[in-house]
Amino acid sequence: MAGAALALAGLFVSLYLWLWKIGVLGVLACGDGGCETVQLSSYASLFGIPVAFVGVVGYAAMLAVALAGLHGRAAARAWPTTALLALSAGGVAFTAYLTYLEAAVIHAWCRWCVVSAVIVTLIFVVALVGLRRKSWLAVSG
């Protein structure tokens, strides 16, 4: 449940950055302009796709998997949590790379990107704890 709530929050953060990137929102609420600097850098797109949109898709997938794991037979099985763990692990790795770029290459911090980094890391931790608990229940049950 916590994973789904976090994924939904992350979805809105990445949606906010993506909508700015495509010109729907005029000004980013970011304080010192770091978000714009990062979002306008050449690293804000990956093979022509805005990184923020990759975030939208990633969080949507994590939300779908987390919700699927709450219902029916899937609730008792490990695969939804494993899928959430795999997706969030990919998210953590990708975010670590982007954070490195902000710190070492772009020399600017996008606060919303940092918020997203925290969220995806929390999803990873939640999925890890959830998977361990399900494994323990399977052994003891």
Place this chain on the structure above:
Amino acid sequence: MAAQRLTGFYAGLAAIVVIGAGALWLARRSGQGTGPQVVDPAPAVTPGSFQGYVQGSDSAPVTIIEYADFECPACMQFAVLTGPDIKRRLVETGRVRWIFRDFPIEGHRNSMPAHLAAACADEQGRFWEMHDQLFFNHRRWVLESRPERRIRDLAGAIGLDDKRFNECLSSARYRDRILATRQIGVERGVSSTPTFEVNNLRVTGALGFDSLRVLVDRLSPPKP
């Protein structure tokens, strides 16, 4: 019990959706810039001091003062998307006198070199050309750890005297004036860029042409 927990959980998710969608809606509204606020029309500049870079007729019925930072992406967006229309349809037609005032934001490490470069270009009567070079080629210098070389290239592209420009840029002799101009903005209540004073109305954000034209029309209705 489990059904009750799920109901509570979905109520929580619905709350996140409402908050998130509301925040995006508000962001979209505020992104269009703030509504006009009435400000003190009294001149903040003492006689003899630098009032900013001016273009347009002194007898224009409307004066617009822009407080901008060359590194600020919203200022770049305004200069690239709206600037050409403003110049052609409001300034060159004699309806608006446009004043650009330096407002380098603290923490924007490449702002000061850019504002110095613009001041040095002004020494050679080319401020507005340098203004356009800096904004239209934003990506070429804004992320550089040492932007001066790229900025010198831009100066060369508009035909500035290299020696004079480089000497001026290295001396940083306009630094105090730029900071003093910024201070005028601070005292006028400017807290973000770009901010515009349209006679005695203040608006902020990367406004579109129509948003500014409406204000100009209100202050000085166009002649039929």
